[in-house]
Amino acid sequence: xxxxxxxxxxxxxxxxxxxxxxxxxxxxxxxxxxxxxxxxxxxxxxxxxxxxxxxxxxxxxxxxxxxxxxxxxxxxxxxxxxxxxxxxxxxxxxxxxxxxxxxxxxxxxxxxxxxxxxxxxxxxxxxxxxxxxxxxxxxxxxxxxxxxxxxxxxxxxxxxxxxxxxxxxxxxxxxxxxxxxxxxxxxxxxxxxxxxxxxxxxxxxxxxxxxxxxxxxxxxxxxxxxxxxxxxxxxxxxxxxxxxxxxxxxxxxxxxxxxxxxxxxxxxxxxxxxxxxxxxxxxxxxxxxxxxxxxxxxxxxxxxxxxxxxxxxxxxxxxxxxxxxxxxxxxxxxxxxxxxxxxxxxxxxxxxxxxxxxxxxxxxxxxxxxxxxxxxxxxxxxxxxxxxxxxxxxxxxxxxxxxxxxxxxxxxxxxxxxxxxxx
Amino acid sequence: xxxxxxxxxxxxxxxxxxxxxxxxxxxxxxxxxxxxxxxxxxxxxxxxxxxxxxxxxxxxxxxxxxxxxxxxxxxxxxxxxxxxxxxxxxxxxxxxxxxxxxxxxxxxxxxxxxxxxxxxxxxxxxxxxxxxxxxxxx
Numbered sequence: 297x298x299x300x301x302x303x304x305x306x307x308x309x310x311x312x313x314x315x316x317x318x319x320x321x322x323x324x325x326x327x328x329x330x331x332x333x334x335x336x337x338x339x340x341x342x343x344x345x346x347x348x349x350x351x352x353x354x355x356x357x358x359x360x361x362x363x364x365x366x367x368x369x370x371x372x373x374x375x376x377x378x379x380x381x382x383x384x385x386x387x388x389x390x391x392x393x394x395x396x397x398x399x400x401x402x403x404x405x406x407x408x409x410x411x412x413x414x415x416x417x418x419x420x421x422x423x424x425x426x427x428x429x430x431x432x433x434x435x436x437x438x439x440x441x442x443x444x445x446x447x448x449x450x451x452x453x454x455x456x457x458x459x460x461x462x463x464x465x466x467x468x469x470x471x472x473x474x475x476x477x478x479x480x481x482x483x484x485x486x487x488x489x490x491x492x493x494x495x496x497x498x499x500x501x502x503x504x505x506x507x508x509x510x511x512x513x514x515x516x517x518x519x520x521x522x523x524x525x526x527x528x529x530x531x532x533x534x535x536x537x538x539x540x541x542x543x544x545x546x547x548x549x550x551x552x553x554x555x556x557x558x559x560x561x562x563x564x565x566x567x568x569x570x571x572x573x574x575x576x577x578x579x580x581x582x583x584x585x586x587x588x589x590x591x592x593x594x595x596x597x598x599x600x601x602x603x604x605x606x607x608x609x610x611x612x613x614x615x616x617x618x619x620x621x622x623x624x625x626x627x628x629x630x631x632x633x634x635x636x637x638x639x640x641x642x643x644x645x646x647x648x649x650x651x652x653x654x655x656x657x658x659x660x661x662x663x664x665x666x667x668x669x670x671x672x673x674x675x676x677x678x679x680x681x682x683x684x685x686x687x688x689x690x691x692x693x694x695x696x697x698x699x700x701x702x703x704x705x706x707x708x709x710x711x712x713x714x715x716x717x718x719x
Numbered sequence: 720x721x722x723x724x725x726x727x728x729x730x731x732x733x734x735x736x737x738x739x740x741x742x743x744x745x746x747x748x749x750x751x752x753x754x755x756x757x758x759x760x761x762x763x764x765x766x767x768x769x770x771x772x773x774x775x776x777x778x779x780x781x782x783x784x785x786x787x788x789x790x791x792x793x794x795x796x797x798x799x800x801x802x803x804x805x806x807x808x809x810x811x812x813x814x815x816x817x818x819x820x821x822x823x824x825x826x827x828x829x830x831x832x833x834x835x836x837x838x839x840x841x842x843x844x845x846x847x848x849x850x851x852x853x854x855x856x857x
Contacts, residue, residue: 411815413720414768435720436850437771437813445768679721680849 305347310354311425312494314339317358318422319397326366328404329450332422334365340427398423399502402495403466406473407453414449415473416480420488421446423495424477430486467503471511471571474499478515489519500554509558510572516551517578520544532686536587548582555579570616573602577619592626599623614643618653630661648677652687659694668695722771723820724809725827726843729778731804737832737839745833753838756830764812769823775808804843811847820844 314335321331338361342354351357405418413435420426420434432442478492496512524538533539555575562568568576577598584590599620606612617640625633634657637650644650655670671691678684742750764770779796786793810827814820824842832838 413813413815435813436722440765441768441770441813444765448768678848679846680851682851684848 305343305350307343308494310339310342310346313355313358314425315398315401315423315498317355317362319401320359321362321366322400323397327454329447329454330366330369331362332450333447334362334369336421336428337365338362339425343427398495398498402470402473402499404453406466406470408466408469410449410452412473412476414445414452415469416476417442417446418449419473419495420477420491423498424491426486426491434480434486434488467505467508470499471507475511475515475571478518489515489522493519504561506558506561507569507571509554510569510575513551513555513558513575514571514578516547516554517575517582520547520551520582526682530682531689532682534686535581536590540584540586543582548579551575551582552579568601570602570605573598573605577602590626592623596620596623596627610639610643614640615649618644618650622653622656625657625660630657630663633657633660646677648674648679648683648687650674651677652690655687655690655694664694664697668692720813720815721817721820721849722811722813722847723817724811724843724845724847725820725824726809726845727807727827727840728843729805729807732841732843735839735841737837739832739838749831749833749835752831752835760810760827760830764810764823769812769814769819771811771813773808773810776806778805778807780805817846820846 318331318335321335322328335358338358341361342358401423402419405422406415417431420431421428428443428446429439432439474492474496478489480488493515496508496515499508500512520543521538523544524540524542525533527533555572558572559568577595580591580595599616602616603609603613603620609617618637621633621636624636634654637654637657640650651670651674655667655674658667658670668691671687671694675684675687675691678687742753761770761773782795784793812820812823821844824844828840828842829837830840
């Protein structure tokens with residue numbers, strides 16, 4: 297979007313201003329929908345103008361330009377419709393701090409009545425400060441499609457409030473949306489994973505809820521391994537084969553610190569939630585100096601906690617049961633792990649991940665022909681090119697090994713296993 | 720959000736539910752209504768924020784293969800058995816779920832045919848693989 301600015305524009309700093317300015321406009325009584333549109337126009341204007349003419353007070357500049365746009369929009373609407381403006385929203389409860397602003401806007405964008413894709417898009421624009429074009433690029437859709445998705449979402453919010461926006465359940469939706477953004481990807485021009493981490497960090501400043509810190513920790517502990525996850529050809533490298541020297545130790549340290557502060561709030565009546573548990577599992581992986589030193593018994597214990605969060609984990613959280621099956625395989629043996637996956641056949645039997653886990657467990661148990669078949673079944677069901685290619689290679693490798701081979705020369709047999717559930 | 724191709728075929732696919740003559744033998748107003756419906760589907764998808772792409776293909780088909788070292792490509796235009804699939808065009812959509820893709824495909828299949836009756840055309844629904852690796856370890 298910006299070609300060689302004369303003065304480097306700090307787009308991150310600019311984006312960070314967006315939710316503050318937006319919250320200011322809404323607090324002043326502006327309609328969320330109109331204010332958000334006006335601010336998006338101001339943002340595009342800033343990206344165009346600031347490299348040449350940096351403002352003295354960026355935040356005031358954005359607020360002024362957005363306000364001008366709001367006034368223009370109202371005038372033209374009034375002229376067109378010849379009627380009084382009655383579209384002001386109910387005054388919002390006054391927020392006093394920036395943290396409250398972020399929380400309030402996240403609750404708006406992640407309203408439970410919106411479809412997940414709309415929640416994600418609106419959050420990235422109104423809180424993340426991304427442009428519509430950037431968001432469209434992240435999700436490989438035309439800009440017009442993304443623009444339409446965002447305006448539909450805002451129209452859905454414009455009616456009389458269906459319900460209050462500060463219910464405890466809403467925070468769970470916000471967390472899920474941020475995690476969805478995190479998993480949307482990290483390559484390409486816009487680093488959405490980094491953006492999700494930034495938003496989660498803001499959220500932890502706005503709420504004491506330990507699960508918010510659990511989510512931030514989970515993202516950091518996972519993000520730390522990113523540099524080791526693909527080779528120079530873009531091929532997937534599974535956790536046990538990664539060069540751990542490439543892991544970001546600073547991010548791991550921060551993730552562990554954030555996780556510990558969340559877990560410290562735990563009491564007998566208040567057990568850690570799913571993000572804290574998943575972060576703990578990620579921390580145990582990050583903590584192992586090599587794959588062989590992974591503390592699988594501890595990981596299994598956390599998975600026990602994870603599946604205990606739901607009454608019927610096979611139906612309600614099959615991904616957790618699948619992740620646990622891998623840990624069972626490493627602690628109690630491959631056969632025990634495979635038995636765990638059997639329980640999921642009806643629920644996940646048509647998903648590539650279920651077959652990939654079974655391939656991993658067969659391989660762990662030394663049954664390479666069965667592993668090759670399971671990997672091939674997984675490859676046929678993959679919905680992601682990199683994963684498909686990875687699974688085809690796994691199938692070919694397991695299928696090519698001599699029947700008696702229990703170990704690939706010079707390598708650990710444990711590769712290809714999912715380390716953790718995905719969204 | 721998964722992406723799907725809703726493929727329309729000139730021929731091929733399962734046994735037609737509702738046999739009908741080729742479009743060039745329809746009444747002109749039926750042709751108009753059919754084309755108008757196609758445009759309406761694209762508009763609807765755009766309006767919903769579900770549209771990614773729509774293209775139509777000519778029926779002319781050339782098969783090409785490597786001719787071997789130093790040799791020209793080998794091509795053939797046919798003849799091909801009438802049963803082989805021949806893609807006519809597609810919509811690419813970006814939707815919340817597979818169920819939504821099936822719902823839209825069924826809507827496409829309700830397009831008007833001769834006499835304005837639904838065509839009941841078979842639509843081939845194919846998921847598009849996500850190109851970018853996931854953020855989390857697989």
